[in-house]
Structure formats: C-alpha cells, structure tokens
Amino acid sequence: MWIYEKKLEYPVKVSTCNPSLAAMIIEQFGGADGELAASLRYLTQRWAMPTNQAKAILTDIGTEELAHWEMIGTIVYQLTKDLPESKIVGTPFEAHYVNHGLDVYPHNAAGVPFTATYFNAKGDPIANLHENMAAEQKARATYEHLISISDDPGVIDALRFLRQREVVHFQRFGEALRIVQEYQDSKKFF
Amino acid sequence: MDMNREQLMRRIQEVEFAVIDINLYLDTHPTHQQALMDYNKLTQELMNLKMMYERQYGPLTNFGYAPSQYPWQWIESPWPWEDEYTCKEDMPCGFMKRN
Numbered sequence: 370m371w372i373y374e375k376k377l378e379y380p381v382k383v384s385t386c387n388p389s390l391a392a393m394i395i396e397q398f399g400g401a402d403g404e405l406a407a408s409l410r411y412l413t414q415r416w417a418m419p420t421n422q423a424k425a426i427l428t429d430i431g432t433e434e435l436a437h438w439e440m441i442g443t444i445v446y447q448l449t450k451d452l453p454e455s456k457i458v459g460t461p462f463e464a465h466y467v468n469h470g471l472d473v474y475p476h477n478a479a480g481v482p483f484t485a486t487y488f489n490a491k492g493d494p495i496a497n498l499h500e501n502m503a504a505e506q507k508a509r510a511t512y513e514h515l516i517s518i519s520d521d522p523g524v525i526d527a528l529r530f531l532r533q534r535e536v537v538h539f540q541r542f543g544e545a546l547r548i549v550q551e552y553q554d555s556k557k558f559f
Numbered sequence: 560m561d562m563n564r565e566q567l568m569r570r571i572q573e574v575e576f577a578v579i580d581i582n583l584y585l586d587t588h589p590t591h592q593q594a595l596m597d598y599n600k601l602t603q604e605l606m607n608l609k610m611m612y613e614r615q616y617g618p619l620t621n622f623g624y625a626p627s628q629y630p631w632q633w634i635e636s637p638w639p640w641e642d643e644y645t646c647k648e649d650m651p652c653g654f655m656k657r658n
Binding site for chain 1: 579
C-alpha cells in the first residue's frame with residue numbers, strides 16, 4: 370500500500386521559463402539513471418531480500434525516489450508552463466513538444482522512452498545492492514552535469530538537494546550490503 | 560507561533576525531511592537509541608504541524624488518513640507541482656550556460 374502526500378519533499382521554485390533546460394532535466398525523469406528507474410529498481414528488488422534491514426532500506430529509498438521523480442516532473446512542468454510555441458521552436462524541447470505537447474513524459478534527454486532494461490533484479494542480493502550503489506553514483510554524476518549547465522537559481526537549489534540525497538542513499542546501500550554479507554557469512558559452516 | 564500557509568508548509572517539509580533521513584539511518588542502525596529518540600520526538604512535532612496545516616488548508620493525505628470538510632477538499636488547488644509562475648509571450652526565456 371502507498372499513501373500520497375499532497376506536498377513536495379523539498380520546495381521547487383523555478384525562476385524562468387527555459388524549454389532548453391527542461392529538455393535536459395527530463396533525463397532524470399525518464400533516463401537510465403533517473404528517479405523513475407531508481408524507484409522501480411529498488412521496489413522491484415525488495416521481494417527476495419534476505420534481511421529486514423535490506424527490505425526496509427529498499428522500500429524506503431524506493432518510496433523517496435518517487436518523491437524525487439515528482440520534484441523533477443515539477444521542475445520540467447514549471448520550466449515549460451504555458452509556453453507559447455514561439456518560445457519552443459528551435460529549442461531542444463521542440464522534439465518533445467511535437468509528441469507530448471506540454472505534458473511531462475518519461476524519456477531521456479535524447480528522447481529515448483523509459484524502459485525496464487535500465488535496471489535489474491538479479492536474484493542475488495549482493496549483485497543487486499552493488500547495482501544500487503553504482504546507480505546512486507551515476508545519478509550523482511548526472512546531477513552534477515545538470516547543475517553545471519543550469520543558470521536558474523531555483524532549479525539549481527532543487528538539483529543540489531537531489532544530488533545530496535544520492536550521496537546519502539549510496540551510504541545506506543553500502544551499510545545494507547555489509548549487513549547482508551555478514552548475514553550470508555554467518556550461515557556458512559565448514 | 561503564527562505562520563502563513565507557505566511558512567507552515569516549509570516547516571512541515573523541514574521536519575519531514577529530518578524524519579525521512581533518520582528513518583533511512585535507523586533502517587541500517589536499528590539499535591541506535593539516540594537516533595530513535597530523535598525520530599520519535601520529530602515524528603510527534605510533524606504530526607502536530609500536519610494537524611495544524613490540515614485544519615486550516617485541507618487534507619495532506621487521503622484514503623482515510625485525514626478527515627475533510629464539506630465540500631470534498633482533497634481536490635482543491637494548489638497541487639504540489641503548481642504555483643503562481645506563468646510564462647508569457649513577452650517574458651524573456653532563460654538561457655543555459657554557454658562557456
């Protein structure tokens with residue numbers, strides 16, 4: 370069961386209209402290392418996790434990632450809200466516009482639609498947790514690229530928050546990995 | 560303490576963020592007593608703040624987690640992705656950094 374809270378995890382205050390920036394930030398809405406891929410990766414891996422700590426951390430980080438997905442959607446929506454066509458033509462957002470108008474849709478910055486092949490559930494908790502740690506680092510790197518090409522102070526503020534969460538999640542997955550390894554080692558008798 | 564809607568929401572976001580972060584920490588450190596005490600204290604503060612907000616501005620959650628006044632308040636604006644910002648034809652558009 371999930372409950373929706375009618376609020377953002379962190380406030381998003383976009384300062385300008387900027388379809389070009391929206392077209393790049395959509396990478397984190399529907400890209401390989403984006404928030405949707407992160408959420409589905411963790412929520413998909415929960416089922417066969419061997420320890421309660423790992424079940425909890427996958428459930429809770431998977432849930433927080435959906436709140437981040439909502440923040441990214443909000444940034445994209447606000448950067449393009451009520452945008453007249455004259456402001457879209459000739460920008461990288463034009464290709465999105467011809468298919469989706471001003472709806473937000475999960476594809477990456479290059480227009481490739483979201484796919485479950487962006488993540489895996491390997492049937493091996495050690496492999497899964499390593500994938501998750503790598504995913505958090507790749508998302509951190511994406512946020513750093515996005516921050517360095519952005520000059521909207523409100524967008525940068527929200528992106529800095531999201532980047533920091535990747536660092537915390539990486540730390541928590543590392544702890545979960547150690548707990549699962551110790552659990553597996555404790556079951557070996559020679 | 561008198562707060563307007565935005566200030567109250569901001570405070571809720573601050574306290575809930577602390578609760579989320581401590582929650583994740585406790586998932587991998589379930590016997591850390593100080594963290595658990597912080598979690599319980601902030602959870603109580605968050606519940607009070609949300610009750611204060613919902614009394615004035617309507618429910619933050621549905622599906623039986625908060626009652627509604629008449630008429631059904633859940634559908635009322637603003638939704639989280641909305642605010643007053645609107646791009647007009649004569650507004651300059653932002654440009655991305657070009658170094």
